[in-house]
Amino acid sequence: GAGVSQTPSNKVTEKGKYVELRCDPISGHTALYWYRQSLGQGPEFLIYFQGTGAADDSGLPNDRFFAVRPEGSVSTLKIQRTERGDSAVYLCASSSQGGIQYFGAGTRLSVL
């Protein structure tokens, strides 16, 4: 597709479960970003990749969160032992190096 694609669009899980959120960036974009947006707030940075490597993971809240981008394209954000406080919209963006970030529609995660 032409834009950033995120799947699933909605994910409902139970406290303590493991979840994976997927991001397909715009073809050719070398940089990929993950942000988290709580209700009524602006997005907060989690991690970004330049190619396959994490250039900055300073926004990951704790070691239950990690993300991979093994081939420099698709990325997966993984959350272990989910907590109710993890409920939020997880946004992915991609860009050419130093360029405009284009955002996907997000995955709404609800932890019951």
Added chain:
Amino acid sequence: TQLLEQSPQFLSIQEGENLTVYCNSSSVFSSLQWYRQEPGEGPVLLVTVVTGGEVKKLKRLTFQFGDARKDSSLHITAAQPGDTGLYLCAGRRYNTDKLIFGTGTRLQVFP
């Protein structure tokens, strides 16, 4: 900790009115961007300002970057119902590509 504070948080106005949204920080940014976000969608870039004191116009929207590169404003002239949405400023620090988003301003324009 939110480094970029936006005001007001909420704004509800009638069609045809003018409004200004402010984005303030104690930090210096290499550039500042404004996004608009609608429910169920990701933020969409409106403008990027990169020079202190810069003013950019996009139809009825006027964006200004502060001289010290710490603050910005968005002014909308003659607001229309289609302007309704969440407005977000986002700053980029030097030597990094990550964005620091503001707290957001939710605008509702009634016909």
